[in-house]
Amino acid sequence: QVQLVESGGGLVQAGDSLRLSCAASGRSFRNYGLGWFRQAPGKEREFVAAITYTGRTPYYGDSVKGRFTISRDNAKNTVYLQMNSLKPEDTAVYYCAVSKDILALPTTPRLVGSWGQGTQVSVSS
Numbered sequence: 001q002v003q004l005v006e007s008g009g010g011l012v013q014a015g016d017s018l019r020l021s022c023a024a025s026g027r028s029f030r031n032y033g034l035g036w037f038r039q040a041p042g043k044e045r046e047f048v049a050a051i052t053y054t055g056r057t058p059y060y061g062d063s064v065k066g067r068f069t070i071s072r073d074n075a076k077n078t079v080y081l082q083m084n085s086l087k088p089e090d091t092a093v094y095y096c097a098v099s100k101d102i103l104a105l106p107t108t109p110r111l112v113g114s115w116g117q118g119t120q121v122s123v124s125s
Contacts, residue, residue: 002026002114004096009119012086016123020081022096022116029053029098033105034072034079035112038092038121048094049081050105059107063089086123093118 008020020036035050049070050059058070069082079096097106100113 002098004098004114004116006094006096006116006119009094009121011122011124014087014123014125016086017082017084018086018121020083020094020096020119020121022079022081024077024079024098028074029077030074031102032113033099033103034070035097035099035106036070036079036081036094037097037106037109037112038090038094039118040092043092045095045109046092047107050097050107051079052105053103059105083121086121088123088125091121091123093120 003025004022006022031053036048037045038048039045047061051070051072055072067085072079095118096116097112098114099106106112
């Protein structure tokens, strides 16, 4: 059974940094794209970042470009999201995601095969 467990969320002030981690278990995701989404109360789930199975090419949502960095460690079956210069509008539950198809990228919810349980990130002004 596939399991994705996020960690690293919390309450911070505007301008601070956080690093989210998502550890996958159940099988290797070495050949799958990994990503992060977020969902604020009353809003749709939003694409944040994704990274190819090689780890060489990242993609970002417009609202986080230049502030967030996605990376992965295939040996640890883990994906990370380094979040810098956090803003109150970054407040949301953050979900890690694995692509539905091999070699694909989870850049929209319909392309996601598995979701983590989510971790809360709250940024105060």
